[in-house]
Amino acid sequence: MLSNKPYLMRAFYDWIVDSAFTPLVVLNTNHPKCRIPLEYATDGEIVFNISPSAIRDLKITNVSIEFKASFTGVIHFISAPIKAVNAIYAEENGEGVFFDADDSTDETGVGGVQLRGIEGSANVSAISQDSSPHNPEKIIPNVGKDKPVLRLIE
Numbered sequence: 001m002l003s004n005k006p007y008l009m010r011a012f013y014d015w016i017v018d019s020a021f022t023p024l025v026v027l028n029t030n031h032p033k034c035r036i037p038l039e040y041a042t043d044g045e046i047v048f049n050i051s052p053s054a055i056r057d058l059k060i061t062n063v064s065i066e067f068k069a070s071f072t073g074v075i076h077f078i079s080a081p082i083k084a085v086n087a088i089y090a091e092e093n094g095e096g097v098f099f100d101a102d103d104s105t106d107e108t109g110v111g112g113v114q115l116r117g118i119e120g121s122a123n124v125s126a127i128s129q130d131s132s133p134h135n136p137e138k139i140i141p142n143v144g145k146d147k148p149v150l151r152l153i154e
Contacts, residue, residue: 003062013088021091022092026085027046031084054069055068065082
């Protein structure tokens with residue numbers, strides 16, 4: 001299974017920008033594949049404002065994050081593997097996602113953040129596929145025994 005970390009990063013980035021807040025990304029500068037200006041790093045980390053007005057050509061792929069940023073008028077190409085990302089959050093309120101150093105994302109992008117299931121999802125009933133708005137009572141008990149099921153309630 002692919003790592004969920006880059007998907008969470010893209011989702012939080014979009015949410016932060018859509019909320020008109022400033023997205024910040026924290027990178028671990030000790031990762032050997034980071035291409036960053038080390039003179040701006042502190043305590044093994046560097047924080048970047050990655051809002052659309054602050055950087056250019058942002059790419060968050062399943063393997064890396066890349067963009068162009070200007071430091072004192074000099075443009076730098078920033079590149080870091082997803083494994084080097086420690087957090088992405090909104091500057092204004094601190095809301096976002098913070099990744100543990102032991103998240104199991106490897107170099108191939110496998111692994112990621114461990115997510116918990118929805119409590120009580122083992123006993124959820126699902127509506128049959130052949131049910132219609134005229135017959136919403138057709139329920140199949142115990143479908144999705146180990147997976148949550150989404151039901152439309154009108």
